[in-house]
Amino acid sequence: MRSVFQFGLACLAMALSSAAAFAEIPPAYRNLLAEADRRDIDDARFLETADMVAVLVPGGRAAVHADVIAHLPSRAGALSDWPLPEPAPEGERAPAADAEPEHEQRSLGGAPVALSGAPEGSGGWLAAPIRALHGELWSGQIRAGVQVENGNSELIDFSFAVELDRQLPHGWRVDNQFEYFLTEHGDRTSRDNWLAESRISRALDSGYGYYAGGSYERDLVGAYEQSAFATAGGVWHAIDGDRLGLELRAGVGHRWRERAGSGESLGNWVAEAASDLTFQISDTSRFESRTTVYGGGGSKVDQRFTLTNRLFGHWAVQTGLHIEHEFETEPGFEPTDTRLDVSLLYGF
Numbered sequence: 181m182r183s184v185f186q187f188g189l190a191c192l193a194m195a196l197s198s199a200a201a202f203a204e205i206p207p208a209y210r211n212l213l214a215e216a217d218r219r220d221i222d223d224a225r226f227l228e229t230a231d232m233v234a235v236l237v238p239g240g241r242a243a244v245h246a247d248v249i250a251h252l253p254s255r256a257g258a259l260s261d262w263p264l265p266e267p268a269p270e271g272e273r274a275p276a277a278d279a280e281p282e283h284e285q286r287s288l289g290g291a292p293v294a295l296s297g298a299p300e301g302s303g304g305w306l307a308a309p310i311r312a313l314h315g316e317l318w319s320g321q322i323r324a325g326v327q328v329e330n331g332n333s334e335l336i337d338f339s340f341a342v343e344l345d346r347q348l349p350h351g352w353r354v355d356n357q358f359e360y361f362l363t364e365h366g367d368r369t370s371r372d373n374w375l376a377e378s379r380i381s382r383a384l385d386s387g388y389g390y391y392a393g394g395s396y397e398r399d400l401v402g403a404y405e406q407s408a409f410a411t412a413g414g415v416w417h418a419i420d421g422d423r424l425g426l427e428l429r430a431g432v433g434h435r436w437r438e439r440a441g442s443g444e445s446l447g448n449w450v451a452e453a454a455s456d457l458t459f460q461i462s463d464t465s466r467f468e469s470r471t472t473v474y475g476g477g478g479s480k481v482d483q484r485f486t487l488t489n490r491l492f493g494h495w496a497v498q499t500g501l502h503i504e505h506e507f508e509t510e511p512g513f514e515p516t517d518t519r520l521d522v523s524l525l526y527g528f
Contacts, residue, residue: 212493223258325523403513407437448477479507
């Protein structure tokens with residue numbers, strides 16, 4: 181009886197080692213699982229983390245299950261209901277998969293995100309929305325944090341932002357951003373503001389292209405309670421390297437704004453000039469600078485600087501500085517607003 185039991189254990193070990201040999205997940209995701217294990221969380225929360233990883237790696241749950249058995253055997257019991265990869269027959273090699281089109285992902289130094297292996301049964305709190313976005317080829321980031329303002333207000337805001345980008349065929353691309361700021365003092369809400377931006381562009385083989393976009397902002401403590409802008413023009417991808425990128429835009433648009441207090445509406449045609457600079461400092465750090473200048477009636481300069489540092493997987497900490505300067509401000513208002521924020525970010 182003992183020999184039969186030993187033989188069974190040997191067969192099980194061979195099967196598990198064989199499964200592990202046929203499923204390797206990228207090191208970045210293995211490190212994420214290892215970090216979750218080191219934090220000594222319970223099996224239910226580890227299962228949620230593994231479920232998220234299963235959405236992001238080729239092979240889905242089977243690949244993650246085999247990798248956990250090989251590298252984190254103490255956690256194998258939490259995934260016991262998951263399948264294992266089927267071993268390939270000896271002497272046969274799997275045919276090479278057709279190359280999938282490359283889509284931009286906001287990878288923060290880890291392995292690129294490929295959602296094609298998402299298991300249909302994934303039900304984790306983060307896996308489900310990520311899988312829902314896959315069919316539309318979306319990428320982006322979600323962040324939440326604290327913002328300190330100086331200028332027309334001296335406030336500490338809670339901030340939340342979502343960026344969603346979609347790469348379309350033939351060089352088309354859609355960029356969307358939504359930001360929300362909330363400040364409360366006791367039972368009184370002193371700030372409840374938000375900003376929405378959207379731009380569609382097309383890049384041509386020559387490095388040039390064109391775009392159209394718009395934005396809307398509500399600011400209850402600024403010189404203009406509401407403002408909106410619509411523009412269209414040309415774009416030039418001046419630098420498109422592995423670590424450094426520079427995009428320049430120039431266009432013409434219309435700016436509308438509503439004065440705080442009086443409610444008077446102002447509208448002007450303006451020229452727009454903008455630059456977007458991205459510099460990958462290292463595998464885990466990225467610097468971005470975005471500058472937009474509106475010239476004409478209602479002239480304005482808007483500058484944003486961000487430094488993003490990856491923690492693990494797709495989680496990062498982002499520090500940002502946002503400077504707005506109105507050349508035609510209202511009496512009693514400061515022309516310049518400065519905002520410093522620190523946020524926890526999830527990129528996908």
